[in-house]
Amino acid sequence: MINTANSNFASKTIMKRLLDDHSEITLISGDIEQLHTTYSYKNYHVELILKICLFVQGCNQNDEAAAIKIVDEYLGRLHYSDWFRPFISHFDDMMKFELSDCSEFQLCEEINCFLRARQFLDTNYSLYGIFGIKRPVNTIYLEGKIGPLNKLVYLVRKEMNNKQAKLAIRQRQKNCNKNFISCRKLVNGLFNVNSKLLVLPINFGFKPNPEILTRTHRPSDLRDTFHSKYYLENLKDLLAQFLRNKRHNKTLQSIEGYILKFEHSVKKGFHLNAIFFLNGDKHHKDGDFTTELTKYWYQLTNGNGCTYNCHMAKDKYRAICMGIIDYTDNAKRDALDDCVKYFCKKEQYFMFNKLNRVRTLQMSQPPQRRSNVGRPRKGVKTINTPLLNDRNKGDSNVD
Incomplete structure (x- = not known):
């Protein structure tokens, strides 16, 4: 998918704005009186959807497994990859996500890849009882947790590299860039x-x-x-x-x-x-x-x-x-x-x-350029940064 650090940061920034949707609602009664109230607006399941998207992007942008090894054979503690750590506390909720809960929405290809990978995993997997652990746990039990977790990551990467998924994401990025x-x-x-x-x-x-x-x-x-x-x-x-x-x-x-x-x-x-x-x-x-x-x-x-x-x-x-x-x-x-x-x-x-x-x-349409008569401007900046890593430039049409 997006393979640059800047694009990854941009995705996280945009998702954070989606999660932190605060604004003032202004209701007018009559001609003068106004009521200002602050609410936090969050779409149904949006937070979970976006976390799954970030997880899928994390899988696709990193080569490491999610769980690398057992740190201590006696205590049975796991060492996770840095990219996976932000998802540990939300992982079980992501695994419980049901498509029927969002039947009113069109979901992105990342969600579809995650659901297909989870289906191919063919097990009701969870991290319950192992993350943040502070007591000795049977090593064999933990090894049984590492395998399916890393397999899920492998399956997500496989689905994201599917020709159909790549085409859908590329078309979406093209439309975003065009706009x-x-x-x-x-x-x-x-x-x-x-x-x-x-x-x-x-x-x-x-x-x-x-x-x-x-x-x-x-x-x-x-x-x-x-x-x-x-x-x-x-x-x-x-x-x-x-x-x-x-x-x-x-x-x-x-x-x-x-x-x-x-x-x-x-x-x-x-x-x-x-x-x-x-x-x-x-x-x-x-x-x-x-x-x-x-x-x-x-x-x-x-x-x-x-x-x-x-x-x-x-x-x-x-x-x-x-x-x-x-x-x-x-x-x-x-x-x-x-x-x-x-x-x-x-x-x-x-x-x-x-x-x-x-x-x-x-x-609106861009205004007509004025005459160049007079002193030229100094320090003029023109924004030319592409939205993603798409190379299409110059098309001003909007879908």
């Missing part, structure tokens, strides 16, 4: 005509039932009408109206560019993840513009809408770039680049079935 290149062209184009950009991430959704926000999620939650295709179609219609109104609405006219992504989660339901770009010389406070957008969305949805505002919980989003970015600020532009990568890669590990065949990623 990222288009987004990167937009961002670079905006910096070509603006000395500063105000970067504003915000999610548009529908008011959830308060019970959904507070209860522990269950598989049956996805059968609630809140997750029906009606809400998805309604969201698509509202987005089309939002973009049409941009021509005449003074607030929306301030938007220089945008990247939009249709997404879904158990707590939020169908929602639109957006990054807006404004002229940083004219707009300085992200909070003010977010409030205006929230009020507008509330009116557009006839009072049924809400927004999830990342800027109100910036301490939880340090890796995600927002606010004013100067065209010479390489560090912030790198962070913005990482944010765009996250946008393009997020759904590659799983997707809610109802989003299948939906053009989930949309964006």
Whole structure:
């Protein structure tokens, strides 16, 4: 799969953001009153799915076995490879994972490889009773644990090197790269005509039932009408109206560019993840513009809408770039680049079935380049980093 250290780090970073999905929900009552509440939103089984993905990638990127040897024949303690250690405490949960628990989702090829390898292992294997052990254990018993564990790793590697798996992963990476290149062209184009950009991430959704926000999620939650295709179609219609109104609405006219992504989660339901770009010389406070957008969305949805505002919980989003970015600020532009990568890669590990065949990623056209008359800029940075180790460059179309 991904064979570079940088790509592995990027995958872990993106997965961590998926697990730490914090944001502020803004509900408006009337024209003025706003309610800000912080929740932690986590999709059903997402944490386990992503840990399995990381385990499979770890198997594929390392040659060592998971359990190397018995360290002490008398005490019977095992020595694990460094790459496997992060998965020890979660391993038994991964082995209990059932595909039926995620029947509402399209899962990535890594999950399919793991499930096939586990099936070929043909044993109800677990690490229970051996990791973190602090007492003498029969050596023969431990040898019986080492064999199946290392066999599972071998089977995962075999499945990942299967021609069908390689083709599926390669196609997924190609689609991600294609989208990222288009987004990167937009961002670079905006910096070509603006000395500063105000970067504003915000999610548009529908008011959830308060019970959904507070209860522990269950598989049956996805059968609630809140997750029906009606809400998805309604969201698509509202987005089309939002973009049409941009021509005449003074607030929306301030938007220089945008990247939009249709997404879904158990707590939020169908929602639109957006990054807006404004002229940083004219707009300085992200909070003010977010409030205006929230009020507008509330009116557009006839009072049924809400927004999830990342800027109100910036301490939880340090890796995600927002606010004013100067065209010479390489560090912030790198962070913005990482944010765009996250946008393009997020759904590659799983997707809610109802989003299948939906053009989930949309964006504005890059602005026209201005005349080169005048003093040239100094310290201009253009982001050219590929999303993965794909060599395709220059295609700006979006799936």
